[in-house]
Amino acid sequence: MLHGYTPPHRYLPYLSWTQITELPDRANTVIILAAGATEQHGPHLPCSVDTAISSGVIGHALARLPATVPAFALPPITYGKSEEHLHFPGTMTLTGTTLLSTVTEIGDSVYRSGFRKLLIVNGHGGQPQVMEMAARELRLRYGDFVIIPTSVWKMPSGLGAFTSEKEKKLSMHAGHGETALMLALAPDTVRMEHAVANFPDEFPIKLLSQDGRPACAWTTRDFGPSGVIGDPCGATAEQGQVILDSLSSHWAQAIEEVHQLQWAPRAESTWGRSHQNGHIEQFPHP
Numbered sequence: 001m002l003h004g005y006t007p008p009h010r011y012l013p014y015l016s017w018t019q020i021t022e023l024p025d026r027a028n029t030v031i032i033l034a035a036g037a038t039e040q041h042g043p044h045l046p047c048s049v050d051t052a053i054s055s056g057v058i059g060h061a062l063a064r065l066p067a068t069v070p071a072f073a074l075p076p077i078t079y080g081k082s083e084e085h086l087h088f089p090g091t092m093t094l095t096g097t098t099l100l101s102t103v104t105e106i107g108d109s110v111y112r113s114g115f116r117k118l119l120i121v122n123g124h125g126g127q128p129q130v131m132e133m134a135a136r137e138l139r140l141r142y143g144d145f146v147i148i149p150t151s152v153w154k155m156p157s158g159l160g161a162f163t164s165e166k167e168k169k170l171s172m173h174a175g176h177g178e179t180a181l182m183l184a185l186a187p188d189t190v191r192m193e194h195a196v197a198n199f200p201d202e203f204p205i206k207l208l209s210q211d212g213r214p215a216c217a218w219t220t221r222d223f224g225p226s227g228v229i230g231d232p233c234g235a236t237a238e239q240g241q242v243i244l245d246s247l248s249s250h251w252a253q254a255i256e257e258v259h260q261l262q263w264a265p266r267a268e269s270t271w272g273r274s275h276q277n278g279h280i281e282q283f284p285h286p
């Protein structure tokens with residue numbers, strides 16, 4: 001079936017439209033959209049990493065959630081904006097504008113279904129800006145819609161206990177954290193014998209990059225042929241399980257807090273963006 005890592009009773013598309021209509025508190029039910037990608041992750045990891053990690057962590061979080069907290073996962077976004085990896089086979093990318101429309105229109109549909117809380121949990125480093133833009137657009141459209149765009153790695157993960165200083169500083173893709181987590185979530189897809197370390201040179205202008213990461217636009221092949229940006233070699237399944245437990249237990253807590261959240265803007269909203277023509281218009285109070 002389609003629910004993947006999500007417990008079936010927490011997978012929204014398994015409900016009928018009448019069951020959704022009958023949900024007791026749609027306004028405070030947390031709808032979660034995991035945003036992944038299909039893109040190369042080096043020779044040792046599958047192209048599904050970002051989707052597996054975002055939907056896998058959220059699935060484990062939903063499994064931990066008390067039955068009293070209403071929350072459902074949508075199908076994850078499995079195609080993202082992966083243009084920085086398009087020189088590598090297996091990368092299936094959307095443009096930023098297509099992804100922006102996709103997330104915004106999913107948000108429209110969530111709102112139209114009577115829900116008022118949407119958590120967007122992104123697993124791909126190349127697209128947080130798009131999630132933030134979609135969330136802001138939805139906020140302009142709907143004054144009573146709470147949309148939270150965030151990263152699956154935002155919660156305490158415990159990863160820092162396992163990694164070198166260099167890894168902490170410069171790892172960006174297919175490094176220790178993603179590899180360990182994949183060893184816990186989908187071990188059959190990981191080929192550790194092909195793992196290689198590869199780091200970018202520190203960016204030469206300190207004022208523009210205090211942490212040494214590249215301050216200019218880049219594509220992955222700028223850093224070498226492997227597609228790896230980091231050091232995955234020491235990752236283990238045990239570490240991955242520690243990271244998965246930490247992320248998913250904190251996410252369960254965060255989902256419960258979003259359920260309880262009553263976020264009242266101080267100024268009453270009198271402005272909204274017309275859905276039809278995109279112009280800012282003054283709307284009457286409901």
Ligand SMILES: [Zn+2]
Binds near residue numbers: 041123173174
């Ligand atoms: Zn990734």
